[in-house]
Ligand SMILES: CC(=O)SCCNC(=O)CCNC(=O)[C@H](O)C(C)(C)COP(=O)(O)OP(=O)(O)OC[C@H]1O[C@@H](n2cnc3c(N)ncnc32)[C@H](O)[C@@H]1OP(=O)(O)O
């Protein structure tokens with residue numbers, strides 16, 4: 453297949469509407485929410501190859517591919533696509549805009565059905581947990597019961613941590629990049645200054661500016677402050693040094709002199725064209741309020757996590773430095789969770805997770821390719837007792853639309869397997885008792901066995917399903933060749 457590192461091509465955004473009341477963590481009610489999302493790649497039959505991407509502070513659902521007419525692809529196109537870290541030939545990648553955002557999902561700029569006007573400051577403060585709960589509603593709508601992986605950087609990394617804590621049984625692998633489990637005072641300070649820049653802008657009008665004004669000056673200033681934290685001193689020296697805008701001035705004045713000033717002015721201005729000021733207030737507030745060690749240790753905050761973690765830091769990130777990532781890894785390991793740590797060696801600073809495609813793809817692809825049987829199994833497995841009749845077994849196969857039925861003994865341990873083919877043969881030969889058609893020397897796999905080995909067993913023995921059993925013979929799940937084929941490439 454070669455090194456096909458393409459893009460997912462032209463993409464359309466979808467809108468998921470959840471009509472029921474959404475009660476925020478703060479107890480306020482949103483009468484129905486909408487979540488904008490995009491899907492890249494194909495879902496396999498048992499929906500076991502879903503990967504959820506959680507976006508950073510000011511990104512959106514458009515993580516990869518191209519919207520018709522756009523000059524640039526999605527914000528993480530470097531990592532999502534055929535042959536990339538989130539390989540859309542293997543995975544079905546889902547990306548959504550957070551609750552509280554302004555790119556299609558319900559937020560302060562959305563219409564308040566109770567008043568017919570934009571929510572504005574009446575919008576309830578939402579938390580990272582609320583954002584994750586809204587994503588869970590989207591996944592339920594799509595039919596995903598368990599995520600092969602969830603991944604995100606910065607605020608997206610906070611969502612990843614929240615997913616692993618709130619829904620431990622729904623996350624197999626978790627990738628948290630350039631993030632923190634508990635923003636500190638300096639990180640809060642930068643957000644607070646940005647929010648004040650917005651609310652001090654007279655065009656903010658207490659947040660009720662829609663259709664009249666827009667606090668562009670305040671929002672631009674907020675972005676200039678925020679963007680400075682996403683770069684590193686080294687990258688800014690490389691990019692700008694003390695380069696001036698014009699030649700030597702006849703006499704010094706208070707107008708901008710340096711390239712860095714016009715760059716930040718540019719970034720601030722372009723931000724106001726794509727982001728809602730109130731959303732900026734709500735989303736930075738959600739970041740500030742995120743704290744997995746509130747009234748407890750981080751180890752306690754991460755207890756119960758079952759996902760296999762990869763925590764990635766950026767060497768030059770001074771907003772969320774590597775020490776924050778190392779604290780997360782330590783707390784996970786103290787809980788007995790599996791956690792790998794990796795660093796993106798970059799001088800770009802915090803935003804390097806949006807730029808360093810080579811390292812990102814290498815580190816993440818290696819982690820995601822470490823797939824073991826429990827990562828791909830359908831669980832819980834549907835089984836049948838060895839005391840059942842052939843008719844009962846057939847009914848289960850038909851009802852559940854499956855072809856393989858592990859058989860259990862009275863102690864619920866595996867004692868064989870029966871397939872739809874066995875039943876067809878039994879009917880042809882006029883057999884009546886299940887035990888006459890059970891394959892008792894059943895070939896199984898263990899939960900931690902690498903899927904390459906599981907695939908080898910299936911091909912060597914020309915079988916298309918492998919029960920996953922623990923050391924006592926208890927059935928944990930089952931792997932089918934269809935589910936496997938998508939994950940180990942064609
Ligand atoms: C939907 C979303 O993308 S949000 C989530 C991620 N994206 C962002 O956060 C967007 C803002 N962040 C960035 O652009 C980040 O810096 C990165 C890391 C993603 C991109 O970095 P780079 O590719 O190095 O772009 P850079 O930071 O140099 O800025 C590029 C822009 O600044 C302009 N620029 C560069 N130097 C100057 C200058 N001295 N004066 C004025 N403008 C300048 C460039 O012309 C370019 O304009 P364009 O965006 O219209 O092409």
Ligand SMILES: N[C@@H](CCO)C(=O)O
Nearest residue numbers: 508509510511606682
């Ligand atoms: N620069 C990115 C990352 C911020 O953490 C954004 O604006 O979303």
